[in-house]
Amino acid sequence: xxxxKGKVAAITGAASGIGRALALNLADEGCHLAISDINVAxxxxxxxxxxxxxxxxxxxTHQVDTANREQVKQYAEDAAKAHGAVHLIIxxxxxxxxxxxxxxSYKDFEWIMGINLWGVIYGCKEFLPYLKKQDAAHIVNxxxxxxxxxxxxxxxxxxxxxxxxxxxxxxxxxxxxxxVKVACVHPGGIKTNIANNARFYKSCDPSLVREDALAIxxxxxxxxxxxxAAKIIIAGIKxxxxxxxxxTDAYVLDWLKRLFPVGFQKITxxxxxxxxMKKMAxxxx
Numbered sequence: 001x002x003x004x005k006g007k008v009a010a011i012t013g014a015a016s017g018i019g020r021a022l023a024l025n026l027a028d029e030g031c032h033l034a035i036s037d038i039n040v041a042x043x044x045x046x047x048x049x050x051x052x053x054x055x056x057x058x059x060x061t062h063q064v065d066t067a068n069r070e071q072v073k074q075y076a077e078d079a080a081k082a083h084g085a086v087h088l089i090i091x092x093x094x095x096x097x098x099x100x101x102x103x104x105s106y107k108d109f110e111w112i113m114g115i116n117l118w119g120v121i122y123g124c125k126e127f128l129p130y131l132k133k134q135d136a137a138h139i140v141n142x143x144x145x146x147x148x149x150x151x152x153x154x155x156x157x158x159x160x161x162x163x164x165x166x167x168x169x170x171x172x173x174x175x176x177x178x179x180v181k182v183a184c185v186h187p188g189g190i191k192t193n194i195a196n197n198a199r200f201y202k203s204c205d206p207s208l209v210r211e212d213a214l215a216i217x218x219x220x221x222x223x224x225x226x227x228x229a230a231k232i233i234i235a236g237i238k239x240x241x242x243x244x245x246x247x248t249d250a251y252v253l254d255w256l257k258r259l260f261p262v263g264f265q266k267i268t269x270x271x272x273x274x275x276x277m278k279k280m281a282x283x284x285x
Contacts, residue, residue, distance in 0.1 A: 001088070001138050001181065002238050005030035008083040010075070012066050012123060013093030015042025017192030018142070020049070021230035022090055027054045029234065034079035034086065036064040037093070058083060066093045066119030067111075069126075076126040086130045088237070090140040091123040096198035101155040108199060109156050116160035117167075124171060128180070137180045138237055141168040145188050145250050149257045151268055153203055172242050181240050186254070188247030190229050224249075 001007070009026050013019040014035035020042075023035050027050040035050075037043040040063050047059045060082045064075045080086050097104070097112045120141050131137035146154060147161035165184055172182035202208075224247040236244035245251050256264045 001136050001240070004088075004234070004238070006032070007087040008032045008034060008079070008085050009088040009090065010034045010036070010079050010086055010123075010127060011090045011092055012036050012064065012119065014046050015039035016046075018187070018190060018226050018229050018233075019090075019092045020046045021226040022092065022233065023047075023050050024053055025227070025230045025234055027051075027057050027059070030054065030057060031088075032058040032083055034060045034062060034075075034083060036062040036066075036075055038063065038065050066091075066122065067114030069118070069122050072119070072122035073126045076130060079127075080130045085134060086127060087134050087136065088138045088140070089123055089127040089131065090142070090233075091120040092140075092142045093119050094142060097156045098153050098198055098200050098203055099156065100153050100202070104156055111199075112156045113160055116157070117163045120164050121167060124167075131180050132178065135179060139168075139171065139175075139180060139182045140185060140233065140237060140244075141183070142185045142187065143168065145186050145253050147184075147186060148254055149264065149268060169242075181237075181242075183236060183240075183242055183244055185233055185236070185244045185246060186250055187229055188224060188245075188250035188253065190224050190226055190246070192226050 004026060009031050011019050011022050011026075011033065014023050015037035016039070019035070019037070023033055023046050027033060033047075033050060035043060035046060040061075043061050043063070047061050050057065050059055060079065062075050062078060064071045066072055076086070094116050095112055097108055099108065124139055124141070128139070131139065141164055143164040144157070144161040146158045147165040150158045165186075168182060168184040172184070175182055229246045232246050233244055245254060260267075
């Protein structure tokens with residue numbers, strides 16, 4: 001989809017972070033927007049900002065819990081009705097949960113899978129009938145570098161993001177002969193509030209309190225702005241890329257995992273990761 005002007009894009013999780021940045025940059029491209037989030041106030045802020053960027057685009061807002069299939073179905077119907085068509089769905093909504101797989105509650109596990117995995121599945125399946133009516137359309141699913149390699153105490157998130165990757169890559173194969181292109185996005189560390197809003201129980205080093213762990217992520221790991229991430233994703237859409245890596249760290253980590261599939265997993269294991277986190281926090285081992 002080389003030309004986005006006049007197209008209609010639906011974006012989940014658009015109240016902040018990458019979702020908001022995508023909305024603003026797509027508006028700048030002349031793309032009409034049907035944006036959604038569970039956070040109504042933040043969603044309205046995004047809509048107001050997008051209208052300020054480009055007063056010619058049509059923008060509708062939709063309060064949606066992506067873990068709720070009926071709400072996503074209604075979102076697709078409402079977006080298509082309001083705009084007359086939908087050409088692009090970006091399944092971006094996501095949350096973070098830090099806990100061991102042994103100790104994580106089923107309730108918390110179901111919460112993260114509902115948003116990070118089922119939200120993607122619902123978004124694809126409910127919007128696909130509308131996308132297939134267009135001469136050109138696109139599905140973009142946000143996975144993560146944690147859909148490529150794992151981190152201790154990040155198992156629920158990794159489980160969802162690996163699943164998103166598998167789902168998206170299979171969908172791309174199945175739609176290869178159609179006019180609907182499919183992309184899987186793997187962001188590295190992005191400067192958003194996903195970590196700040198996480199359900200935090202313990203990091204890979206259980207001795208680190210929430211504030212220390214967040215400081216490490218925000219200062220040392222989140223190296224790419226949401227705006228830059230959005231620009232990279234949009235550039236990937238225009239080139240019909242099936243795999244979109246976001247951030248230098250994403251490329252490096254992907255390369256290391258490919259080159260040392262077992263060794264890299266050991267390096268990112270609990271003991272090494274815990275020692276590194278303590279060093280970054282300025283704490284004694």
